[in-house]
Amino acid sequence: MQGYLRVELLRTVRDPLYIFQGIVVPIGFYLLFSGLFGSGPHAPGTLPGTVEIMVANAIFAGIWGCLVVTSPRIAGDRTNGWLKNLQLLPIASSATTIGRAVVAACSALPAILAVCVTAVVVHGVAFGAAQWVALVALMWLGVWPFAILGIILGSLTNADSAYGVTTGLYFVVSALGGLWVPPAIMPAGMLAIAKLLPSYQAANLGWHIAGNQGPTLTSALVLLAWMAVFILAAAFIAPRAAKGR
Amino acid sequence: MNTASAAMLTRPQDDGAVNTPATSVVRMQGITKAYGGVQAVNGIDLEIWRGETVALLGPNGAGKSTTLNMLLGLLSPTSGTLQVFGMTPHAAIHHSRVGAMLQEGKLLPGVRVGEFIDFVRSLHPTPLPKNQLIDLANLGGLLNRRLDRLSGGQTQRVRFAMAIAGDPELLVLDEPTAAMDVEARRDFWASMHAYAALGHTIVFATHYLEEAEAFASRLVIVAQGRVIADGSVQAIQDRYGDPQVSFTLSNAALPNLDHLPGVRESEVQGERVILHTQDPDATVRALIASALPWQGLEVKHSDLEATFITLVHQGGH
Numbered sequence: 001m002q003g004y005l006r007v008e009l010l011r012t013v014r015d016p017l018y019i020f021q022g023i024v025v026p027i028g029f030y031l032l033f034s035g036l037f038g039s040g041p042h043a044p045g046t047l048p049g050t051v052e053i054m055v056a057n058a059i060f061a062g063i064w065g066c067l068v069v070t071s072p073r074i075a076g077d078r079t080n081g082w083l084k085n086l087q088l089l090p091i092a093s094s095a096t097t098i099g100r101a102v103v104a105a106c107s108a109l110p111a112i113l114a115v116c117v118t119a120v121v122v123h124g125v126a127f128g129a130a131q132w133v134a135l136v137a138l139m140w141l142g143v144w145p146f147a148i149l150g151i152i153l154g155s156l157t158n159a160d161s162a163y164g165v166t167t168g169l170y171f172v173v174s175a176l177g178g179l180w181v182p183p184a185i186m187p188a189g190m191l192a193i194a195k196l197l198p199s200y201q202a203a204n205l206g207w208h209i210a211g212n213q214g215p216t217l218t219s220a221l222v223l224l225a226w227m228a229v230f231i232l233a234a235a236f237i238a239p240r241a242a243k244g245r
Numbered sequence: 246m247n248t249a250s251a252a253m254l255t256r257p258q259d260d261g262a263v264n265t266p267a268t269s270v271v272r273m274q275g276i277t278k279a280y281g282g283v284q285a286v287n288g289i290d291l292e293i294w295r296g297e298t299v300a301l302l303g304p305n306g307a308g309k310s311t312t313l314n315m316l317l318g319l320l321s322p323t324s325g326t327l328q329v330f331g332m333t334p335h336a337a338i339h340h341s342r343v344g345a346m347l348q349e350g351k352l353l354p355g356v357r358v359g360e361f362i363d364f365v366r367s368l369h370p371t372p373l374p375k376n377q378l379i380d381l382a383n384l385g386g387l388l389n390r391r392l393d394r395l396s397g398g399q400t401q402r403v404r405f406a407m408a409i410a411g412d413p414e415l416l417v418l419d420e421p422t423a424a425m426d427v428e429a430r431r432d433f434w435a436s437m438h439a440y441a442a443l444g445h446t447i448v449f450a451t452h453y454l455e456e457a458e459a460f461a462s463r464l465v466i467v468a469q470g471r472v473i474a475d476g477s478v479q480a481i482q483d484r485y486g487d488p489q490v491s492f493t494l495s496n497a498a499l500p501n502l503d504h505l506p507g508v509r510e511s512e513v514q515g516e517r518v519i520l521h522t523q524d525p526d527a528t529v530r531a532l533i534a535s536a537l538p539w540q541g542l543e544v545k546h547s548d549l550e551a552t553f554i555t556l557v558h559q560g561g562h
């Protein structure tokens with residue numbers, strides 16, 4: 001499996017789509033949103049706009065890092081015949097699926113870091129070293145369910161539909177999850193929906209750490225529940241999709 | 246019983262490797278495959294023995310690729326049994342005993358040839374030494390090239406390396422030279438000769454007759470999902486070929502020529518008499534010895550192409 005991990009990672013770091021959409025675009029989004037909404041004063045007990053938007057955009061970026069290297073890639077690999085070639089090699093399909101999930105999770109980290117570094121450099125966002133480590137680590141863990149979601153989407157779509165379906169779902173889950181508008185100004189009904197979504201709860205982990213609070217049990221449970229559902233679904237769907245003609 | 250049928254089926258190789266008791270590599274019994282109402286494979290029985298180089302020949306749509314896909318476990322037969330080294334195709338691949346090269350399918354974009362070779366070798370317990378692999382697949386100058394920046398022929402060489410990296414006993418190739426130009430094709434068969442010379446069993450599908458004739462020790466001709474002929478090139482030509490001796494015999498009453506040595510059948514086309522014979526030499530000698538005033542004698546030996554066309558045509562009815 002290390003061998004497979006290595007080639008998938010090499011493929012990722014040389015993939016212009018990933019470099020651009022996974023790292024460059026999130027930096028741009030952060031600069032745009034933080035420039036528009038981040039500079040105002042903030043009420044006591046709330047996060048500065050630059051920090052809240054940093055967390056939201058880091059999650060937004062991390063989710064895309066997970067999705068862009070899985071869904072369109074798996075669908076493309078199946079459509080263009082690489083998966084068939086892979087079946088002629090002595091490697092278990094579970095090993096390749098796990099390898100892809102690990103690569104997806106790894107791809108989220110540079111995206112998250114890119115947004116954080118931009119926040120430090122451009123807006124002077126500052127935390128202690130331990131808080132940065134906790135913040136980045138929890139935001140990173142928070143987007144892992146999307147690594148598995150990417151595998152499911154890649155198994156259900158084909159080369160033509162994967163990108164559109166994935167982007168559509170990504171935008172919906174980001175918008176409903178409060179990554180585009182501050183949750184504080186969301187209507188109560190929308191907020192209730194947001195709290196059920198992994199996108200919101202991943203960001204919520206980050207907001208809590210940034211606000212010097214511990215992560216909530218609710219965030220952890222919601223994320224673990226999504227992770228479990230996605231893993232079960234992927235275990236059922238991915239092998240069938242790989243075998244299908 | 247197996248040794249007897251093996252002796253009939255197997256043409257001894259130059260190196261005599263198959264003179265030892267034959268080992269079955271592939272055993273297919275009554276294999277069928279139906280896709281949504283179409284019967285792609287219609288009852289194939291085939292046994293392949295160690296050391297053979299078998300060409301699966303047939304027109305497009307004959308069921309060659311479907312048969313190979315089943316042999317590789319990429320498709321499951323609708324009915325029948327199939328064993329590779331006494332196990333399922335999937336198990337044979339996972340024991341590194343089978344390597345295969347498909348007609349199509351992209352390789353990993355962004356990854357360099359050398360990195361890809363390392364990856365594939367790492368999957369096998371006893372891979373071919375890297376230098377030998379690079380030599381056999383003729384990849385020496387390409388190791389730093391990215392897989393998505395290779396020509397069609399170069400990609401096929403990498404696919405070939407991928408197929409033989411684990412030093413498999415059985416190598417399966419589906420129309421390996423379809424995308425190659427003449428020079429690439431010649432180089433490819435040279436690589437394949439080198440690999441076969443190591444004592445491996447090779448099964449390949451092709452619709453290039455000259456490749457099958459030049460390279461295979463045994464031809465399995467498939468039409469409409471069935472095996473319609475099976476044997477060495479020579480055996481198939483002897484059995485199904487149609488050598489002809491023809492000449493002009495003007496204005497004479499046609500004597501009965503069917504009794505001449507070798508002649509199976511005679512026909513007249515205008516002034517031209519055509520003798521279908523099993524033994525053109527004997528027929529010609531008899532004609533020379535005869536008093537017939539023939540002129541313009543021509544001998545047409547059976548070529549594989551004509552034999553093949555006849556067979557496929559007959560097999561279709």
